[in-house]
Amino acid sequence: MYKRSVSYPCILWSAAFIIIPLLFIFYYGLTDRTGAFTLSNLAAIATAENSKALILSLGLSLLSTAICLLLAYPLALILSGSKIGRSGFIIFLFVLPMWMNFLLRTLAWVVLLDTNGVLDTLCKLSGLPRFKIINTPAAIVFGMVYDFLPFMILPIYNVISKIDINVVNAARDLGANSFQTLYKVIFPLSLPGVISGITMVFVPSLTTFVISTLLGGGKILLIGNVIEQEFMKGTSWHVGSGLSLVLMLFIIVSMALSTKYDNGEGNVL
């Protein structure tokens, strides 16, 4: 066993950059400019503009999580069952973009999706209808799916590739066809990975403001953008913190759901 002292740097780090900032958020979120206790910052979520942003955020992140799941699950299933998939090369290809800066990748999509951008120009030249999804919710979902897809693939792949092949064979042996084997055996056994993947896509999607700023053109406000503006545009740290606390509630709920169903096997990152 290592001595406890080796964990001190980590504890120090957590205290300085996680715990103390969090306490500040709580302090600002629950006080007004005079320093008196108030719940009005939390209630700010109820204004028409803010609740619309929250609902849009929830909607878009749910949608992008669902799309990620639909794309990732079959892929993970196929990769874990094939020789080339098990060699890890294709998984490597999917993880590769994760090593590139997140902002750069999102900016690349701006170039691709912009009016008179790469895709639009291609459509124009080939006589297809013009490709104009930039500055729409669709572009934001596009960006979220692109940025967070690896976080869905990895945990699912990881869990499925650990399922004993004989358990799958046993299902076949007992009369289940491929489809029955999938939904009665493989899918239930892969749930920890699915839950883990859902959390890892849903939480960053819900809180993002970069993707919506770049691909939404500043016209579409997600809850992340609202909070950002409260802080950066100098309106009110108190309201910004209050809204952050509300958002944190949603994150805590989804994390709690994930730990309830996930016994740790799905966590690879």
Added chain:
Amino acid sequence: MGNRLIDLQHITKIYDGHPVLDDLNLYFNENEFLTLLGPSGCGKTTTLRILGGFETPDQGRVIFNGQDITHLPPNKRQLNTVFQKYALFTHMNIAENIAFGLKISGKSKAYIDDKIKYALKLVNLDGYEKRMPDSLSGGQQQRIAIARAIVNEPKILLLDEPLGALDLKLRQEMQYELIRMKNELGITFIYVTHDQEEALTMSDTIVVMNQGYIQQIGTPEDIYNEPTNAFVADFIGDSNIFPGTMVEDKVVRIFDRIFPCVDVGFGCNTPVDVVIRPEDVELGAPGQGTVDGVVSHLIFKGVHYEMEVTACGREWLVQSTKMYPVGEQVSIHVDPFNIQIMNKPESEDEEAVVLDV
């Protein structure tokens, strides 16, 4: 034992250019306990997987009740498998595990409940319906795996080294259980193992395999008493295998000593392999036997003593209830009936593999 139930015809299976099974022909009867026995890599598991439908042979056919099922997927075959490491569905309780096959085939709830009760009783685990597989011991999980397979009333139960992960005591217990279940169910068991003792204990018929070829098929007594080649003799039980020469019918020369035996038909002055089981080597006072030697090792094994006697420059493995201390001068005598003569392997295919048994 009844009619032929399943036939393997000219089965060849090649992995990475290396034949695992080469023109294998084998049939299985109704209500038979047949064991495929051999060292790892002998092709026994591949044979089982071909029967179960998890592998397709590169050549040859699988005939079940007169029907060609070579390309039938596993879910369409009237046989069930008990896998090596149980392969239970860990997300289902015991009752759901057992009910899996029955639900797929659309049986009524009452029928399924009856079957679960019956199967749990058969494997001596009544009342375990609501338990989860993880909460059971290895032996119990294996019983559930058997219960899950037999409720589907297969014509054949395939068992892939099902007792391999259990400890010795439990393994012996389960061997008797399996024999009892087989008799109760009246179906064919095809059992794969590398454990010769397990094979001798349970089987009606043993098929000894090596390097993709069948070495011998017979009852446990046949295989033990009359091994057809040195591989079988070496693999089944302990044995002394010596090179010898068949001088004429009923006379064999081993290390320039003449031993009377009962084998005929090998011709004159033919080189042969001679098998003598250690329990068949009789020790006596010097000069009273065929050859004299010196005891070089002695181990107490519980039921008997195991000794090594150096005679004619070779070690003879001897098992006896009578103890001769190391260094004692002894004579060796072998009853003619207990000398087993085998042809030398003719081709490489039959080449005996030296095993550390």
